[in-house]
Amino acid sequence: MSSQNNAEKVSGKQEFNITVYTENQIGLLSRIAIIFTRRKINVHSLNTSPSEIESIHRFNIVVNETEDVVRKLSRQIEKQVEVLKVYYNTNEEVIWQELALYKVPTDIIAEKASVERLLRENGARAVVIRKDYTVFETTGHREETDALIKILQPFGLIEFVRSARVAIIKHSDGFNRKLREFERAEPGEETSENEYLNKGQRIFTM
Amino acid sequence: MEIEQQAIGNPSGVETIEVTGSVALLEALIAEGTEVIFGYPGGAIMPIYDALYDYKDKLNHILVRHEQGGIHAGQGFARTSGKVGVVFATSGPGATNLVTGLADAMIDSTPLVCITGQVFAHLLGTDAFQETDVINITTPVTKWNFQVTDATEIPEVISKAFYIARSGRPGPVLIDITKNAQIQKFDYSGYIPCNHIRSYRPKPIIRKEYIKQAAELINQAKKPFVLFGQGVILGEAEKEFKAFVEKSGIPSAWTLLGAGAIPTDHPLNVGMLGMHGNYGPNVLTNECDVLIAIGMRFDDRVTGRLDKYAKQAKVIHLDIDPAEIDKNVQTTVPVWGDCKETLPALTELIEEKKHTDWLNKFREYTKMEVDAVIKAELEPQSGELTMGEVINKLNELTGGDAVIVTDVGQHQMVACRYSKLNNTRSNVTSGGLGTMGFALPAAIGAKYGAPDRHVVAVIGDGGFQMTLQELGTIMQYGVDVKILILNNNFLGMVRQWQELFNDHRYSFVDIQSPDFVALAAAYGIKGKSISNRGDISSSLEEMLNTKGSFLLEVMVTKENNVFPMVPQGCSVSEIRLK
Numbered sequence: 181m182s183s184q185n186n187a188e189k190v191s192g193k194q195e196f197n198i199t200v201y202t203e204n205q206i207g208l209l210s211r212i213a214i215i216f217t218r219r220k221i222n223v224h225s226l227n228t229s230p231s232e233i234e235s236i237h238r239f240n241i242v243v244n245e246t247e248d249v250v251r252k253l254s255r256q257i258e259k260q261v262e263v264l265k266v267y268y269n270t271n272e273e274v275i276w277q278e279l280a281l282y283k284v285p286t287d288i289i290a291e292k293a294s295v296e297r298l299l300r301e302n303g304a305r306a307v308v309i310r311k312d313y314t315v316f317e318t319t320g321h322r323e324e325t326d327a328l329i330k331i332l333q334p335f336g337l338i339e340f341v342r343s344a345r346v347a348i349i350k351h352s353d354g355f356n357r358k359l360r361e362f363e364r365a366e367p368g369e370e371t372s373e374n375e376y377l378n379k380g381q382r383i384f385t386m
Numbered sequence: 387m388e389i390e391q392q393a394i395g396n397p398s399g400v401e402t403i404e405v406t407g408s409v410a411l412l413e414a415l416i417a418e419g420t421e422v423i424f425g426y427p428g429g430a431i432m433p434i435y436d437a438l439y440d441y442k443d444k445l446n447h448i449l450v451r452h453e454q455g456g457i458h459a460g461q462g463f464a465r466t467s468g469k470v471g472v473v474f475a476t477s478g479p480g481a482t483n484l485v486t487g488l489a490d491a492m493i494d495s496t497p498l499v500c501i502t503g504q505v506f507a508h509l510l511g512t513d514a515f516q517e518t519d520v521i522n523i524t525t526p527v528t529k530w531n532f533q534v535t536d537a538t539e540i541p542e543v544i545s546k547a548f549y550i551a552r553s554g555r556p557g558p559v560l561i562d563i564t565k566n567a568q569i570q571k572f573d574y575s576g577y578i579p580c581n582h583i584r585s586y587r588p589k590p591i592i593r594k595e596y597i598k599q600a601a602e603l604i605n606q607a608k609k610p611f612v613l614f615g616q617g618v619i620l621g622e623a624e625k626e627f628k629a630f631v632e633k634s635g636i637p638s639a640w641t642l643l644g645a646g647a648i649p650t651d652h653p654l655n656v657g658m659l660g661m662h663g664n665y666g667p668n669v670l671t672n673e674c675d676v677l678i679a680i681g682m683r684f685d686d687r688v689t690g691r692l693d694k695y696a697k698q699a700k701v702i703h704l705d706i707d708p709a710e711i712d713k714n715v716q717t718t719v720p721v722w723g724d725c726k727e728t729l730p731a732l733t734e735l736i737e738e739k740k741h742t743d744w745l746n747k748f749r750e751y752t753k754m755e756v757d758a759v760i761k762a763e764l765e766p767q768s769g770e771l772t773m774g775e776v777i778n779k780l781n782e783l784t785g786g787d788a789v790i791v792t793d794v795g796q797h798q799m800v801a802c803r804y805s806k807l808n809n810t811r812s813n814v815t816s817g818g819l820g821t822m823g824f825a826l827p828a829a830i831g832a833k834y835g836a837p838d839r840h841v842v843a844v845i846g847d848g849g850f851q852m853t854l855q856e857l858g859t860i861m862q863y864g865v866d867v868k869i870l871i872l873n874n875n876f877l878g879m880v881r882q883w884q885e886l887f888n889d890h891r892y893s894f895v896d897i898q899s900p901d902f903v904a905l906a907a908a909y910g911i912k913g914k915s916i917s918n919r920g921d922i923s924s925s926l927e928e929m930l931n932t933k934g935s936f937l938l939e940v941m942v943t944k945e946n947n948v949f950p951m952v953p954q955g956c957s958v959s960e961i962r963l964k
Binding site: 214252 | 521707
């Protein structure tokens with residue numbers, strides 16, 4: 181763990197959560213993805229789904245990069261015609277979760293494991309219980325969902341799947357109000373939060 | 387009375403007529419003021435061409451010989467006219483042939499709307515005849531692209547396409563229209579130009595704080611230096627820029643695409659930046675105390691080695707594209723915005739000055755460059771012909787009023803370095819992408835964009851052979867383009883690098899050419915080939931005075947190098963004179 185931290189310090193790289201508000205448009209996923217692939221940057225996690233506002237989608241993208249690179253990536257993303265706004269945050273600045281599902285053989289797990297303790301200790305719950313298999317679900321950070329894999333492996337883990345990361349920005353007042361500004365032909369200051377003046381270097385606006 | 391009747395006849399109050407998607411497209415192009423379309427028909431775009439048959443009087447369509455020629459012509463038109471270039475191509479190979487031009491227009495911020503035909507919507511993804519995934523292929527090289535599968539989308543999509551192409555930092559837009567949408571009839575209620583897209587901010591809001599900070603820096607500066615790029619031209623801010631430069635008295639140098647934004651012989655124009663730019667501007671970049679970059683993007687050919695680039699200077703960057711700020715060079719004061727608005731605001735706050743000593747420093751470097759390079763290039767007394775002397779004579783004859791279109795390579799650097807440009811929108815060249823084969827088709831478009839001006843395409847023997855099929859277009863439409871081939875029997879720029887950096891190992895740069903004059907003659911174009919110094923002036927004169935197109939080939943010395951040069955990986959101050 182400590183050696184990894186040292187490596188991070190040397191390279192200056194760390195995990196960043198990029199939040200992108202976009203129009204719901206075919207082809208936009210590809211337009212955003214190629215901004216990363218063109219620079220040979222691996223996307224660690226990508227989630228896209230409708231936001232709280234009708235017709236607006238929200239992307240959560242996780243990359244391991246330096247802040248300088250992430251800032252430039254964010255500007256290139258926001259430059260796309262159908263992108264409304266981009267934010268980027270370190271892990272400390274967001275609350276984030278990943279969801280994981282685990283399929284295990286019911287007979288083994290029921291016989292050999294203390295299921296109740298296992299669920300409690302891992303914050304998991306059973307979603308489906310059938311004669312042949314059981315599906316557990318848990319949410320958490322990567323280490324936590326990984327830990328449960330290790331625990332279930334001896335009990336014949338059949339299948340595992342983990343979602344992309346979703347993250348809520350701690351210091352955010354949402355997007356509802358901003359969207360109304362965007363819809364005006366002469367938008368006000370709300371749409372032009374300035375990275376130099378107002379918000380450190382976390383927000384991009386044209 | 388009429389209005390009342392309309393309201394009765396149509397509950398929504400909007401009169402509609404039934405038209406096909408193709409007609410709606412052509413109506414949209416007319417509404418956008420399209421003067422000329424460069425295109426090539428094919429299966430998937432046939433309904434549009436069928437509709438075009440009835441629009442011959444309203445839309446001027448030029449049949450090119452290759453789609454790449456079509457899009458370069460569109461670029462040439464956009465660059466000289468300041469309007470959006472319009473290009474038609476069919477699906478599959480027609481569309482993929484546009485890719486080079488799209489990439490070129492993207493990196494050089496040229497406004498284009500390209501319309502491609504596509505197979506029927508129900509065939510998408512079935513590997514149908516001439517089906518290509520055009521949207522995905524062109525995504526990285528378009529500012530915006532969109533696939534239309536329903537005719538009712540056409541008016542709105544085309545209005546968005548034009549708005550996006552020309553607003554903010556301009557760029558190419560591609561609209562892919564499936565064949566069914568071209569044929570489909572719908573109730574058309576007219577064309578409404580687009581002027582707002584909620585997710586798109588073409589102009590950043592101007593921050594007065596930064597303009598104030600920038601003015602303070604400029605007022606304190608002892609050795610300020612202005613770098614200007616195509617942004618000044620794209621923003622139609624030439625007047626505003628001139629006023630700024632003249633009030634501040636700051637020496638100003640141009641990027642390749644910024645050439646002509648102020649006249650070449652303006653006393654504060656100190657020359658060209660970059661790898662083959664002028665001596666003073668490169669060396670003094672690393673001596674100035676405040677660097678003011680206006681509408682330029684610090685391309686690596688301009689900056690040379692970045693970690694040794696203007697480290698001593700405070701940097702003010704004026705740009706309409708926020709993504710350019712801090713992209714390559716760390717900015718002290720970012721001035722986001724349209725320079726047509728930010729420049730006058732800045733000019734108002736700066737003190738009137740004359741930086742005479744500092745300006746003289748540039749002139750001293752110019753003298754050194756003249757002695758070491760320019761004199762021998764422009765006025766050689768003996769030996770074989772040089773490219774520079776041809777351009778020099780051309781300047782004398784045109785007086786600097788011609789549009790100079792160049793291809794890519796040695797002749798491009800020579801033509802751009804030495805061309806006298808009195809007017810804006812006079813320099814059409816492939817800057818960012820360096821597309822060989824650009825000049826001939828771009829010159830065709832340039833002529834349509836500037837019909838009253840001389841258009842001279844300066845081309846090398848290599849690049850000319852990449853798109854020479856467009857001689858057919860010149861022939862068919864009688865396009866008055868003067869073709870000046872500077873033939874050194876080599877792919878000269880690559881040869882130069884092989885000489886300097888690969889130990890004279892000339893690997894596949896020895897290119898043979900056909901008889902260009904005979905070739906031109908086959909297309910009914912008058913031509914001449916010369917290799918004597920005494921013939922240059924009279925031949926250029928003949929070329930310029932000939933009504934219609936003319937091809938002049940000048941045989942120049944084979945192994946001349948373009949100097950000065952900032953070798954790759956070197957700092958701008960390490961520029962070499964030989």
